[in-house]
Amino acid sequence: MIFNVELIEELEKLEPQVRSAFLKILRFIEKTIGEVVKREDFLELKREVEKLTKSVAELAEAQKKSEERLTKLEHTLAELAEAQKRTEQRLNELAEAQKRTEQRLNELAEAQKHTEQRLNELAEAQKKTEEELRQLIGEHKKTREQLGGLTHTVGYILEDRAYKGLPDLLKRDFGLGTIDFIKRDFIEISANRYEEINIFGKGKIDERDKWIIGECKTQLKKTDIDNFLNKVRKIEKVLTGEKILVIVTYQASPSVRNYAKEKGIRIYFSYELPLA
Numbered sequence: 192m193i194f195n196v197e198l199i200e201e202l203e204k205l206e207p208q209v210r211s212a213f214l215k216i217l218r219f220i221e222k223t224i225g226e227v228v229k230r231e232d233f234l235e236l237k238r239e240v241e242k243l244t245k246s247v248a249e250l251a252e253a254q255k256k257s258e259e260r261l262t263k264l265e266h267t268l269a270e271l272a273e274a275q276k277r278t279e280q281r282l283n284e285l286a287e288a289q290k291r292t293e294q295r296l297n298e299l300a301e302a303q304k305h306t307e308q309r310l311n312e313l314a315e316a317q318k319k320t321e322e323e324l325r326q327l328i329g330e331h332k333k334t335r336e337q338l339g340g341l342t343h344t345v346g347y348i349l350e351d352r353a354y355k356g357l358p359d360l361l362k363r364d365f366g367l368g369t370i371d372f373i374k375r376d377f378i379e380i381s382a383n384r385y386e387e388i389n390i391f392g393k394g395k396i397d398e399r400d401k402w403i404i405g406e407c408k409t410q411l412k413k414t415d416i417d418n419f420l421n422k423v424r425k426i427e428k429v430l431t432g433e434k435i436l437v438i439v440t441y442q443a444s445p446s447v448r449n450y451a452k453e454k455g456i457r458i459y460f461s462y463e464l465p466l467a
Contacts, residue, residue, distance in 0.1 A: 201244055204251035350389055350407045353439040356464030365435055367394040378426045386425050402434040411443035413450050
């Protein structure tokens, strides 16, 4: 029998189909040897079988290495498959995130649309408000002009009453013997510069001239007193001599009255003057 242990062991390492083919060949060889081969041929055949055994061993080793490489390849493919699975999962997550992003963008676009619509409405409302404000400003301007005219009218009425009523009051309170005049006038304080004086007059006490300088205010305030005193200072260099300072008004608070008294100003109220 040409089968030895080494050959059998090597055959066991082969794949079943390969091993079966080799066994058929060897059985055929063995059968043939038993019938026609001489001893010399048998020895030669035996050497060939040994070579075949060696080739089978080498083939088995190559098969083993191929299986190892195949195993590694299968492992690598498994890892790639797992990586691909994770990649697909990540892509699905990204796709879902993209979907949510697009949904959010659509919501923002819709909100922006509402905002723009609201802004347009506000702009239109602002336009109407500005138009109404312009109308109110125009009406307010007219009202102020009317009030200004009314204020001037009231002021002129108060001045006219003062011109009639002050002479007797000044004679009574300051001992004036005569009063030359009381009127509204402009005092030239420098070349082509004038200062308007509401109450401007002149009287005498024991032949001494007294200038009468006054102001009419519907409602007297401290600032009015300060402005009046500033006006008096401007005309001081033109109207030299003693002066009687008076202010005629409809009303003044106690603090304003005291302030006027401290500044040497006599206040007369409208109710002290004749109506006509």
